[in-house]
Amino acid sequence: MNDKLSQMIAEKGFVLADGATGTSLFNLGLQAGDPPEFWNIDEPEKIRAIYQGSVDAGSDLFLTNSFGSNSSRLKLHNSASRAYELSKAAATLGREVADKSKRQVLVAGSIGPTGEIMGDAGWLSHRDAVSMFQVTAQGLIDGGADVLWVETISSPEEYNAAAEGISKVGAPWVGTMSFDTAGRTMMGTTSKDMVNMVKDMAYGPLAFGANCGVGASDLLRTVLGFSENSDRPIVAKGNAGIPKYVDGHIHYDGTPEVMATYALLARACGASIIGGCCGTMPAHLKAMRKALDGNPCGEKPTLKQISLALGEFSSKSDGTGDEARPERVRRGKRK
Amino acid sequence: MSDEQDIILADLSDEELTLQMHDDLYDGMKEEIAESVNILLGRGWMPYDILTKALVEGMRIVGIDFRDGILFVPEVLLAANAMKGGMFILKPLLAETGAPRLGNMLIGTVKGDIHDIGKNLVTMMMEGAGFEVKDLGINNPVENYLQELESGEYDILGMSALLTTTMPYMKVVIDTMVEKGMRDDYVVMVGGAPLNEEFSKAIGADAYCRDAAVAVETAKEFMAKKHNQMVA
Numbered sequence: 054m055n056d057k058l059s060q061m062i063a064e065k066g067f068v069l070a071d072g073a074t075g076t077s078l079f080n081l082g083l084q085a086g087d088p089p090e091f092w093n094i095d096e097p098e099k100i101r102a103i104y105q106g107s108v109d110a111g112s113d114l115f116l117t118n119s120f121g122s123n124s125s126r127l128k129l130h131n132s133a134s135r136a137y138e139l140s141k142a143a144a145t146l147g148r149e150v151a152d153k154s155k156r157q158v159l160v161a162g163s164i165g166p167t168g169e170i171m172g173d174a175g176w177l178s179h180r181d182a183v184s185m186f187q188v189t190a191q192g193l194i195d196g197g198a199d200v201l202w203v204e205t206i207s208s209p210e211e212y213n214a215a216a217e218g219i220s221k222v223g224a225p226w227v228g229t230m231s232f233d234t235a236g237r238t239m240m241g242t243t244s245k246d247m248v249n250m251v252k253d254m255a256y257g258p259l260a261f262g263a264n265c266g267v268g269a270s271d272l273l274r275t276v277l278g279f280s281e282n283s284d285r286p287i288v289a290k291g292n293a294g295i296p297k298y299v300d301g302h303i304h305y306d307g308t309p310e311v312m313a314t315y316a317l318l319a320r321a322c323g324a325s326i327i328g329g330c331c332g333t334m335p336a337h338l339k340a341m342r343k344a345l346d347g348n349p350c351g352e353k354p355t356l357k358q359i360s361l362a363l364g365e366f367s368s369k370s371d372g373t374g375d376e377a378r379p380e381r382v383r384r385g386k387r388k
Numbered sequence: 389m390s391d392e393q394d395i396i397l398a399d400l401s402d403e404e405l406t407l408q409m410h411d412d413l414y415d416g417m418k419e420e421i422a423e424s425v426n427i428l429l430g431r432g433w434m435p436y437d438i439l440t441k442a443l444v445e446g447m448r449i450v451g452i453d454f455r456d457g458i459l460f461v462p463e464v465l466l467a468a469n470a471m472k473g474g475m476f477i478l479k480p481l482l483a484e485t486g487a488p489r490l491g492n493m494l495i496g497t498v499k500g501d502i503h504d505i506g507k508n509l510v511t512m513m514m515e516g517a518g519f520e521v522k523d524l525g526i527n528n529p530v531e532n533y534l535q536e537l538e539s540g541e542y543d544i545l546g547m548s549a550l551l552t553t554t555m556p557y558m559k560v561v562i563d564t565m566v567e568k569g570m571r572d573d574y575v576v577m578v579g580g581a582p583l584n585e586e587f588s589k590a591i592g593a594d595a596y597c598r599d600a601a602v603a604v605e606t607a608k609e610f611m612a613k614k615h616n617q618m619v620a
Binding site: 175208235 | 416457459462465469499500504526527553581
């Protein structure tokens with residue numbers, strides 16, 4: 054409980070995180086295909102502006118522009134060796150913005166996935182992944198991040214590798230996974246699986262949770278799965294609705310009002326760190342801030358209440374119910 | 389079935405062995421698949437029959453359970469890897485025996501987009517289904533697709549995008565194919581998290597494929613239609 058984020062949760066009861074970095078970057082002219090992390094050096098004013106947007110909208114913490122700042126992702130831009138430099142720059146800019154604010158705002162160093170597959174069927178080894186995460190983590194801490202923030206992870210192997218990389222830096226951390234496949238992550242992890250994984254970790258996160266994924270309803274179903282099974286602080290960072298293709302461009306269909314409803318429900322579901330993900334702009338964050346400050350914490354909603362307020366779930370079950378996972382009838386005596 | 393006992397693959401009848409291969413693919417057992425392929429070859433099976441009746445059929449079952457949320461990516465990767473173990477043996481023999489090819493696909497993530505896990509999965513599942521796949525990798529401008537299409541014998545073009553900002557580029561590729569009068573020579577399939585059926589129709593693709601299993605089924609359907617047209 055010595056870290057600033059745990060203290061903040063203890064003092065305030067809940068923490069408003071930030072919204073979408075990617076959506077904001079594209080709005081500021083980032084060209085698709087270009088790595089956003091280069092802007093930490095080349096366009097620092099724009100990155101500061103994005104951070105400032107979250108602070109001005111009332112966020113208690115914001116994530117740094119370092120989601121793809123690992124050597125595996127940067128390699129695609131022939132910049133694998135810049136992982137440390139770009140991570141540090143992302144956090145340095147964040148520190149500047151946070152220190153100028155009159156209220157306390159925390160800088161959370163974003164660490165995204167490597168984009169490679171690990172485990173028995175994959176090709177990225179545990180050792181290589183650990184050292185990649187360590188480099189990014191070290192850069193973020195050296196730049197002044199208060200806490201590290203692993204996000205959008207789909208495999209338990211990668212979550213564990215990130216934890217180990219961070220442990221070598223010795224920083225407090227938060228880690229969220231993306232549950233986008235019928236309530237599970239792409240690799241099949243359920244909310245309950247994640248609770249069990251986190252519980253047993255040698256260097257566990259101070260908070261865990263879900264980000265991105267499908268719609269707000271699905272994300273809250275996952276959060277309910279967490280809070281039923283764990284007392285550790287929970288993160289809810291859902292998308293502002295679902296991307297729709299209209300007349301040649303894309304927009305997210307979640308309004309600020311919808312996100313305000315989502316924020317209240319997220320808190321009622323048991324989340325204590327609440328934010329948005331893709332499509333969540335400062336206007337959404339302002340509405341979330343107002344709703345959370347202006348209302349007491351509600352009672353834990355039922356699935357029915359969630360779907361009535363935020364829309365239907367994308368799948369009937371999220372894999373955590375009593376119904377057993379259907380097993381294929383094998384002839385075999387092998388297993 | 390708790391009492392485990394060793395299965396002697398060579399002692400199984402043809403029918404039992406084929407079914408066992410379906411199970412072994414499902415469980416991602418590469419060495420066992422290779423052994424079974426060799427046993428069937430030894431019994432005089434045609435390579436093409438081993439491919440279709442044992443391997444492709446086994447992967448079809450894997451695909452169904454992936455689609456239905458019973459299997460997930462890690463299991464599918466292991467199955468595809470086991471399939472590769474069999475294909476490694478069969479591939480040269482298929483060419484020698486002049487077996488009919490199932491189809492050739494060109495695949496790549498579009499310009500501006502550097503995501504590749506979804507595309508890699510489609511590639512593996514398509515190869516698992518017996519297709520030949522050429523992977524152009526990430527961040528492909530229209531020229532890459534056209535150059536490769538013109539230089540090879542492709543039936544299917546697959547394009548992938550994970551960003552809402554890059555998916556419109558698929559239309560650029562399709563429009564250019566139309567301009568060059570080559571659009572109708574290929575089946576164009578598109579996929580990626582932010583896409584949907586509506587988008588696929590709007591840009592003039594032949595099919596939107598929600599996941600790798602759907603991509604395989606769609607490709608098979610198109611190839612069946614194509615073969616029928618050639619016969620007619």
